Amino acid sequence: MKSEIDLIKEIEAYLFKEMDAKQAADFEDERISNPSFDKKVTEHFNFLQSLKSYGDKKALKIQMGKIHEEIDLDALKEEFNKAPSKIISFWRKTKRSLAVAASIAILFTLSTLYFTGQFDGQNHVSNYSELKRDMETIKRSQRALINNINSSSNQPSDNSQYGGTGFALSSNGYLVTNYHVVKGADSVYVQNGKGESFKVETIYIDPTYDIAILQIIDPLFKNLSPLPYTFKKSNADLGEDVYTIGYPKDDIVYGKGYLSSSTGYGGDSTAYQISIPVNPGNSGGPLMDNKGNVIGIVSGKQTQADGAAFAVKSDFLLKCIGNIPQDSLKEKININKKNTLAGLNRTAQIKKMQDYIFIVKVYN
Amino acid sequence: MSSKTNYFKPTDNEIILGILNNSSSTLQYLYKAYFPMVYQLIVNNSGSEDDAKDVYQEGIIILHDKIKSGDFELTSKLKTFLYSVCRRLWLKRLNHKSRYNENINDYEDHFSVEQDLVSHEEKDQQFVMMDSALQQLGEPCKTIIEDFYIHNKSMQDISEKFGYTNADNAKTQKYKCLQRLKKLFFSKENI
Numbered sequence: 046m047k048s049e050i051d052l053i054k055e056i057e058a059y060l061f062k063e064m065d066a067k068q069a070a071d072f073e074d075e076r077i078s079n080p081s082f083d084k085k086v087t088e089h090f091n092f093l094q095s096l097k098s099y100g101d102k103k104a105l106k107i108q109m110g111k112i113h114e115e116i117d118l119d120a121l122k123e124e125f126n127k128a129p130s131k132i133i134s135f136w137r138k139t140k141r142s143l144a145v146a147a148s149i150a151i152l153f154t155l156s157t158l159y160f161t162g163q164f165d166g167q168n169h170v171s172n173y174s175e176l177k178r179d180m181e182t183i184k185r186s187q188r189a190l191i192n193n194i195n196s197s198s199n200q201p202s203d204n205s206q207y208g209g210t211g212f213a214l215s216s217n218g219y220l221v222t223n224y225h226v227v228k229g230a231d232s233v234y235v236q237n238g239k240g241e242s243f244k245v246e247t248i249y250i251d252p253t254y255d256i257a258i259l260q261i262i263d264p265l266f267k268n269l270s271p272l273p274y275t276f277k278k279s280n281a282d283l284g285e286d287v288y289t290i291g292y293p294k295d296d297i298v299y300g301k302g303y304l305s306s307s308t309g310y311g312g313d314s315t316a317y318q319i320s321i322p323v324n325p326g327n328s329g330g331p332l333m334d335n336k337g338n339v340i341g342i343v344s345g346k347q348t349q350a351d352g353a354a355f356a357v358k359s360d361f362l363l364k365c366i367g368n369i370p371q372d373s374l375k376e377k378i379n380i381n382k383k384n385t386l387a388g389l390n391r392t393a394q395i396k397k398m399q400d401y402i403f404i405v406k407v408y409n
Numbered sequence: 410m411s412s413k414t415n416y417f418k419p420t421d422n423e424i425i426l427g428i429l430n431n432s433s434s435t436l437q438y439l440y441k442a443y444f445p446m447v448y449q450l451i452v453n454n455s456g457s458e459d460d461a462k463d464v465y466q467e468g469i470i471i472l473h474d475k476i477k478s479g480d481f482e483l484t485s486k487l488k489t490f491l492y493s494v495c496r497r498l499w500l501k502r503l504n505h506k507s508r509y510n511e512n513i514n515d516y517e518d519h520f521s522v523e524q525d526l527v528s529h530e531e532k533d534q535q536f537v538m539m540d541s542a543l544q545q546l547g548e549p550c551k552t553i554i555e556d557f558y559i560h561n562k563s564m565q566d567i568s569e570k571f572g573y574t575n576a577d578n579a580k581t582q583k584y585k586c587l588q589r590l591k592k593l594f595f596s597k598e599n600i
Contacts, residue, residue: 050584057584089591096558098536099535099540105469106470118458125449
């Protein structure tokens with residue numbers, strides 16, 4: 046076995062013709078008879094070839110470098126000055142990408158506007174009015190679930206401006222709703238499930254608790270049968286099953302959830318936080334527990350969070366009622382003490398309650 | 410480099426013949442004749458002056474190698490070949506810079522030169538490998554190897570230049586150097 050260096054010597058001796066005829070013939074014979082030898086010879090030839098072309102290329106580069114220096118680049122620059130400016134050539138080169146980018150941006154903006162409801166004029170107005178209330182720092186009204194039935198203010202007065210829900214406090218025509226529902230109203234009507242409307246008068250308001258007490262003053266109104274539900278004086282417990290019935294639309298809607306916090310918006314201790322689906326128009330509806338007790342008045346929801354609604358605690362409603370100067374009342378408010386819902390299942394409870402829940406229509 | 414070449418315009422065939430015979434005046438003519446064309450192409454397609462120089466020189470090397478390899482058939486004008494090669498090289502570079510755009514501003518006819526570029530890339534890789542191997546080899550080996558294998562100097566000249574007492578000592582040294590260079594070159598290739 047020849048060493049690597051001997052092999053190189055032999056190959057080069059052959060290559061540079063330093064071998065005599067006999068040696069050269071032996072070399073050629075070995076290439077034929079010994080494939081591994083032949084492979085090494087070929088490899089060495091190729092290597093020398095690479096070395097040679099490396100040298101050629103390097104020389105060529107040096108040569109070109111010299112020639113390049115002779116070229117008058119300034120003259121070239123001058124000659125091709127007619128060429129478009131950088132900005133124009135940038136535009137040319139990128140116009141396609143720019144067009145794509147621009148269309149995507151437009152599409153994205155439009156779809157964002159669409160999905161966030163910015164194209165919906167009504168929504169826009171009601172979002173704006175909520176913000177306005179915010180700035181007036183009427184804390185409760187800011188979370189109001191006012192159902193903006195008609196957004197234009199120059200409508201004829203027979204169209205109600207806002208809607209909400211109200212429910213009976215006593216069988217002789219006293220109702221409760223949220224203060225924000227009736228705030229600023231010229232006249233207020235309530236409508237029952239049968240479609241009968243009655244004119245009501247606001248006899249007491251408490252903006253702090255967002256409570257308004259209404260009395261039906263319509264001669265057509267006949268006293269209701271005794272109320273089936275009672276009002277809870279103590280606080281309801283966290284996690285309790287609750288439900289509400291209201292008028293977020295023209296038909297009565299049931300919503301079910303649970304009591305998720307014993308304080309309301311921003312830690313407000315006069316309200317509960319409830320996880321319940323509520324919508325504008327639910328304001329003023331009763332918040333009921335399983336046994337048919339009113340534990341609160343649905344008053345609003347947090348716009349930035351899902352599943353966070355609020356209800357004024359029922360004991361504040363009772364306090365309000367107690368605060369009404371008795372001499373201003375034409376009739377006594379008799380708070381019902383007898384609960385006839387307790388043993389009933391949910392559907393039966395709802396059926397019995399329906400007649401005591403009203404749409405509140407506000408005109409101004 | 411006679412000044413005559415500046416007044417007389419060689420044909421494509423004459424240029425090829427000149428390149429085959431290592432005529433430096435032919436190279437000079439060729440280089441100067443088509444640089445403006447490539448300069449226009451590169452500079453007007455977001456390249457710099459240096460980009461134009463690099464791409465053009467690479468294009469000339471490709472043409473040069475193609476002629477030297479003997480398989481160059483004159484099926485098109487040299488000009489068109491050079492333009493096509495440089496155009497392709499520049500598109501590749503733009504692609505590397507992620508600014509690739511098929512809407513390159515063209516100034517000349519062109520055709521596909523993919524095959525030429527593939528073989529060029531192989532050669533270029535070998536060039537880089539050889540360059541790196543030679544740098545690692547160090548002196549005096551590098552110069553001995555270059556003098557003998559590239560510049561075709563005799564062993565006698567080399568032994569005198571490096572002060573070897575006789576040509577045989579220089580030869581032994583050259584073999585050792587070549588063996589090392591081979592190792593460096595082939596170890597590179599396997600990485």
